[in-house]
Amino acid sequence: MGIVNLTPDSFSDGGLHLDPDTALAHAMRLVEEGANLLDLGAESTRPGSLPVATADELHRLLPVLRQLRPRVSVPISVDTTKAEVARAALDLGADVINDTSGVRADPDMAAVLAGSDCGVVVMHMQGTPRTMQQAPSYDDVVGEVAAWLAERLLTLTQAGIAAQRIILDPGIGFGKRLPHNLALLQHLDRLQALGRPLLVGASRKAFLGELLAEPLATARLAGDLAVAAHARAAGVDILRVHDVRAVQGFYRVLDALESGEA
Ligand code: HH2
Numbered sequence: 001m002g003i004v005n006l007t008p009d010s011f012s013d014g015g016l017h018l019d020p021d022t023a024l025a026h027a028m029r030l031v032e033e034g035a036n037l038l039d040l041g042a043e044s045t046r047p048g049s050l051p052v053a054t055a056d057e058l059h060r061l062l063p064v065l066r067q068l069r070p071r072v073s074v075p076i077s078v079d080t081t082k083a084e085v086a087r088a089a090l091d092l093g094a095d096v097i098n099d100t101s102g103v104r105a106d107p108d109m110a111a112v113l114a115g116s117d118c119g120v121v122v123m124h125m126q127g128t129p130r131t132m133q134q135a136p137s138y139d140d141v142v143g144e145v146a147a148w149l150a151e152r153l154l155t156l157t158q159a160g161i162a163a164q165r166i167i168l169d170p171g172i173g174f175g176k177r178l179p180h181n182l183a184l185l186q187h188l189d190r191l192q193a194l195g196r197p198l199l200v201g202a203s204r205k206a207f208l209g210e211l212l213a214e215p216l217a218t219a220r221l222a223g224d225l226a227v228a229a230h231a232r233a234a235g236v237d238i239l240r241v242h243d244v245r246a247v248q249g250f251y252r253v254l255d256a257l258e259s260g261e262a
Pocket of ligand 1: 007009043045046079098121169
């Protein structure tokens with residue numbers, strides 16, 4: 001899953017693709033580089049960020065989605081927690097709604113999703129983006145995230161969203177400190193036991209910056225590749241990344257090394 005941020009303030013690439021033509025070119029480049037799925041986001045969820053007005057989110061998203069949809073054949077996901085944005089995106093041909101609130105932020109979201117046949121990413125977050133990194137706390141992070149995702153799965157299927165449409169995501173970096181992120185990545189099998197595909201998004205995130213002693217988000221590729229290797233070995237279904245070209249190249253070389261063919 002290649003990330004296309006249409007925001008002025010995303011933590012690693014805010015402002016780079018604000019102009020619709022630049023965003024479109026970026027999205028199409030990610031597909032050329034091997035993205036099998038695109039994720040368009042018009043609201044940053046970085047730690048400390050505040051919600052964006054619906055009109056602003058629509059204004060950033062719709063012109064790009066409208067132009068992109070007929071130009072690429074890969075599925076398009078839209079990263080939003082707002083029912084109105086999801087509805088407009090689905091009308092323009094989005095295939096997946098990626099809701100970082102786990103379909104909790106907007107009381108109308110579940111009904112919009114139930115009325116469509118789109119894929120739905122349900123992500124775990126402790127708190128809200130504004131406050132989530134102030135004091136994340138768990139007794140048993142893996143158990144609590146697994147139980148939370150299981151509860152969301154049940155509630156959403158009862159709301160008319162078939163389980164087969166749902167993808168689960170531990171929400172790396174969303175109300176989690178370094179040990180929490182590591183524990184979740186080390187025990188992905190406990191989340192896979194819920195029986196749904198798993199999405200992992202760790203690209204350029206702060207915990208990698210801590211491990212690498214690298215304050216610059218765009219300089220954390222070594223961490224992204226380590227997560228890519230780990231996720232592949234763990235059988236993660238969707239890896240959400242900024243650097244599609246590097247991750248696809250990394251996988252191609254691993255394929256060659258592991259193929260047994262000389
Ligand atoms: N991470 C970010 C945004 N959306 N969605 C899912 N499902 N999983 C994630 O881990 C995830 C996500 C944060 O990354 P980014 O989009 O680069 O930053 P920002 O929220 O600042 O735009």
